[in-house]
Amino acid sequence: MATKMENTGPAVMGLNTHNRQLLGQPKAPSQLGPQTVSSQSGKEPMVTQKPANASQERPGIRFGDDWKKSLQLPAKDSRVKTSDVTATKGNEFEDYCLKRELLMGIFEMGWEKPSPIQEESIPIALSGRDVLARAKNGTGKRGAYLIPLLERIDIKKDHIQAVVIVPTRELALQVSQISIQISKHLGGVKVMATTGGTNLRDDIMRLDEEVHVVIATPGRILDLIKKGIAKVDKVQMMVMDEADKLLSQDFVVIIEDIIGLLSKNRQILLYSATFPISVQKFMAKHLQKPYEINLMEELTLKGITQYYAYVTERQKVHCLNTLFSRLQINQSIIFCNSTQRVELLAKKITQLGYSCFYIHAKMMQEYRNRVFHDFRNGLCRNLVCTDLFTRGIDIQAVNVVINFDFPRNAETYLHRIGRSGRFGHLGLAINLISAEDRFNLKTTEDQLMTDIKPIPGSIDKSLYVAEFHSVNPDCEAEAPQPGEGSEAQ
Incomplete structure (x- = not known):
């Protein structure tokens, strides 16, 4: 035919x-499997994590209890996995001294143990050092930066503390949903997704309230910053996901402008599967003694x-x-x-x-x-x-x-x-x-x-x-x- x-x-x-x-x-x-979360349909709203009272959700948990028994874990994924994610050093998420509430969200996502990129990246990102990480598609880069990012959020402070920049609207929605799932037990971390193609007035109203993490496409976040709507002078961490695309000719000028409006003490994390020359130039100009991770032998x-x-x-x-x-x-x-x-x-x-x-x-x-x-x-x-x-x-x-x-x-x-x-x-x-x-x-x-x-x-x-x-x-x-x-x- x-x-x-x-x-x-x-x-x-x-x-x-x-x-x-x-x-x-x-x-x-x-059901989509252990790591899937539902995104909102229709328009692309800010998604906030409402303050939760951990004691109400887990009334039986006390110091010394086996808190893992109370977790609502997804079905175990028994599929065969390649060495891209199994060739680890044998670390556990508990080894990184993360908040128990964050660990609860991680395990309820179905993430049992850190992948190689997470093993290499999480402890360095937690230390506050700049990171340049290269790893294959689908090996856990989202978790590699979201876990240390959420660990470092102080919910007592009512200003934007972290910005994640991604090249597409769909990716912004996905990252925001993963953030909300992981942080659901942290008791009040507020995550906002903002992209081009949505109502700017809605973003103004959302940013008038408390926001800790902004996940955005480059043009929209720069617009919000220049209008004085998004206050980024106290941002302590900036993540660039799919950094090779963000530093291409389509976005590099916007990224440079955003960097110039942040505090000089900010931490920058770059993650991608490919790193062209443009990334090397950006690293030399804006990153301070970055820790380089390369898991791309193949x-x-x-x-x-x-x-x-x-x-x-x-x-x-x-x-x-x-x-x-x-x-x-x-x-x-x-x-x-x-x-x-x-x-x-x-x-x-x-x-x-x-x-x-x-x-x-x-x-x-x-x-x-x-x-x-x-x-x-x-x-x-x-x-x-x-x-x-x-x-x-x-x-x-x-x-x-x-x-x-x-x-x-x-x-x-x-x-x-x-x-x-x-x-x-x-x-x-x-x-x-x-x-x-x-x-x-x-x-x-x-x-x-x-x-x-x-x-x-x-x-x-x-x-x-x-x-x-x-x-x-x-x-x-x-x-x-x-x-x-x-x-x-």
Whole structure:
């Protein structure tokens, strides 16, 4: 079934014709696994942690008690993990002298032991020293900076004490939700997420109240600072997540302006999977004797198996349909190189009978939030997107990434395939290669020192499938039966 992608008219955003599911309809989310938290849908509000009375929630806890017995732990994740996260020194979170209330939040997130990047980073960040950390996608960088950040927050002080800057709105929402989950027992840590595309008046009202941590995109936080709304003169810690992107030409001028408005005694933490020359220049200019961490002896994740399929442009949709029928997909992310192709492909996938959402930067923010929220909660199996979704998005149910359009550079390829195989789990990356992509494929292999193999007739499920179920049962129940073009279950 060789199908050419044609412009058949605009797809209806959020409407799944096969499941008759409209994104705006409320639907109970399914379980996503141990490290998943629900983000708010609709607009992108500030999320604050209301003061909690620990004694009311845990009335039986007294000094000397085994407080771990009272924790509400998620189901244990028994999936196989690679050495990217298991090759640790054997440390425990308790070894870092963290507040008991913070430890409670960490364990209730399902984080049992620190990963290598967390082992290296947490004690240094707690000491107040600048950090330049390089680690692979999906190995725990969020926890590596959020744990020391929240540990150092003094809830008795009613001013902004930490700022986390991220390149995308979706990542800002995700980081704020993780912050709230970890800090829920700390008794009053207030976290605010603010990004472009939302009402500035709402942010003014929120910042008029007590805020300890601000998680923001660069343009919005600079705007709030310059207007005198966000007071950052007492900020003690600034984190740059996905630092390579933040120091690219798109953001570097804004970042420089923000740094200039902070106290000279601030601590700066930089985290990324890749560190180009721009990061080195920034480090020399703004960081004071930074502690450098490099856990990137190999660039690509060990748990991700990579294949390519050589096809013509007209054969791509047919090839994708074949993959859907033969692979055991829990959730998949499918990348295109333009917003127009994202919408066209999403419509084609829906016409083939598969549940499919799409997301790109030109969509209204409230729709982006809803798609991101619902996909994370397992309401749909497949997501088509642009490179908007390559930065830091952590959805552990994703076990397959498909590059419908091969990326233009090796760095983008690395971030795309890193959406699968999160936190040391197994993943599969499949690249649809046309004649024009052959040079980029060879360049990517050389630069990343990796081997992308031709796709075999049958792919061993043990390479990318583990016992982990997250997709909403309604999605599976309404899918076509095997033999009718459905995904193999």
